[in-house]
Amino acid sequence: MSEHIVSKKVYFVIFGALMLGTLLTVVAAKVDLDGLFHGANTVVALTIAVIKATLVVLYFMHVRYSTRLIWVVVVAGFFWLGILFVLTMSDYLSRDWWMRVTPVP
Amino acid sequence: MATSHAEATHHSALQHHFDNLEQQREAGSIGMWVFLVTEIMFFGGLFMAYLLYRYKFPGGFVAGSNHLDVVLGGINTVVLICSSLTMALAVYFAQTGSRRNQIIFLVLTMILGAAFLVIKGSEYAEKFRDHLFPSTGFRWEAALPAGTTVQNVQMFYWIYFAMTGLHALHMIIGLGCLAFLVYYAYRGRYTPEYHAPVELTGLYWHFVDIVWIFLFPLLYLLGRHLEAGH
Numbered sequence: 496m497s498e499h500i501v502s503k504k505v506y507f508v509i510f511g512a513l514m515l516g517t518l519l520t521v522v523a524a525k526v527d528l529d530g531l532f533h534g535a536n537t538v539v540a541l542t543i544a545v546i547k548a549t550l551v552v553l554y555f556m557h558v559r560y561s562t563r564l565i566w567v568v569v570v571a572g573f574f575w576l577g578i579l580f581v582l583t584m585s586d587y588l589s590r591d592w593w594m595r596v597t598p599v600p
Numbered sequence: 601m602a603t604s605h606a607e608a609t610h611h612s613a614l615q616h617h618f619d620n621l622e623q624q625r626e627a628g629s630i631g632m633w634v635f636l637v638t639e640i641m642f643f644g645g646l647f648m649a650y651l652l653y654r655y656k657f658p659g660g661f662v663a664g665s666n667h668l669d670v671v672l673g674g675i676n677t678v679v680l681i682c683s684s685l686t687m688a689l690a691v692y693f694a695q696t697g698s699r700r701n702q703i704i705f706l707v708l709t710m711i712l713g714a715a716f717l718v719i720k721g722s723e724y725a726e727k728f729r730d731h732l733f734p735s736t737g738f739r740w741e742a743a744l745p746a747g748t749t750v751q752n753v754q755m756f757y758w759i760y761f762a763m764t765g766l767h768a769l770h771m772i773i774g775l776g777c778l779a780f781l782v783y784y785a786y787r788g789r790y791t792p793e794y795h796a797p798v799e800l801t802g803l804y805w806h807f808v809d810i811v812w813i814f815l816f817p818l819l820y821l822l823g824r825h826l827e828a829g830h
Contacts, residue, residue, distance in 0.1 A: 526825060541817070543817070548813050555806045576644045584651065
C-alpha cells in the first residue's frame with residue numbers, strides 16, 4: 496500500500512467545515528438553551544468540538560487513509576481518555592464527603 | 601510492488617533495519633501516534649481537573665470564564681485552524697515534491713503559530729495586570745453569584761493558566777520543529793519518497809490544534825448564556 500495523497504480540495508472543504516463549526520459554537524454559546532434542558536449549552540459546545548476534532552483526525556491527520564494498526568492506536572488512546580473521565584467522576588460523585596464539603600466563606 | 605521495493609532499497613534515506621521506505625514510513629507514523637496518545641493522556645489529566653472543579657464550583661467557573669476575552673479567543677481559534685490548513689498543504693507539497701511551495705507553507709504555518717502566541721501573550725499580560733494570575737496577589741473585584749467565593753474563581757484561573765500554558769509550550773516546541781523543517785526543506789532534503797519529518801510534524805501540529813478546539817469552548821464559551829443582559 497503506497498502513501499495516499501489527500502487532494503487540496505479535501506483540505507479546503509475540511510477547513511471550511513472547521514470555520515463553520517467555530518462560528519456556530521460562538522453563536523450557540525450566547526443563546527440560552529437551558530430552556531431545552533439544563534446544560535444544553537454544554538452539550539452543544541462539546542458536540543461541535545468533537546465533530547471538529549474528528550474532522551482534523553480523519554482528514555488533516557490522514558487517519559481515514561491509514562492502516563488498521565493506526566486506527567487501533569488512535570481509538571485506544573481516546574478510549575483510555577474516556578476511562579480516565581468516567582472512572583474518576585464515578586468515584587468522586589459517589590463520595591459523600593467530597594460533595595458535602597462547602598468552601599470557607 | 602517488486603519494482604518499487606527494488607527502487608526503495610537504493611534510496612539514501614532508507615534505514616538498514618527496514619525492508620523498504622513504505623515500511624519505514626508506516627513505522628514512523630505508528631511511533632508518532634503512540635507518542636500522541638501519551639500526549640492525550642498528559643492533557644487528559646488537566647481536562648479531568650477542569651471537569652471535576654467545574655462540577656464542584658460552577659459559579660466560580662462561569663464568573664471567571666465570562667471575564668475572558670472571547671474575541672481574542674475566537675481570533676486565536678481561527679488563526680490556529682488556518683495554521684492547520686497551511687501545515688496540511690505543506691505536507692501535500694512535500695508529497696508532491698514542490699520544494700518552493702513546501703517552504704512557503706511551512707513559513708506561513710510558523711507566522712500563524714507566532715501570531716497565536718502573540719495574541720495569547722497579550723491576554724496573559726492583561727490578566728497579570730488585573731491581578732488574575734492565581735497567587736497570593738490574586739484579586740477579584742467583580743460581583744460573584746451567591747455561594748461562590750474568590751477562591752472558586754481563582755481555581756478557574758489556575759486551570760486556565762495551566763491548560764493554556766501547557767498548550768502554548770507545545771506551540772513553541774512546534775515552532776522549533778517547523779524551523780528545523782524549513783532549513784532542511786531549503787536544503788532540498790525532502791522528496792516525494794522521503795518526507796517523514798514533514799508528515800510527523802504535521803501530526804503533532806494538528807494534535808495541538810485539536811487541544812485548542814476543546815480549550816476554546818471549555819474556557820471561553822461555557823456559561824456565556826448566563827451573562828448579564830441575556
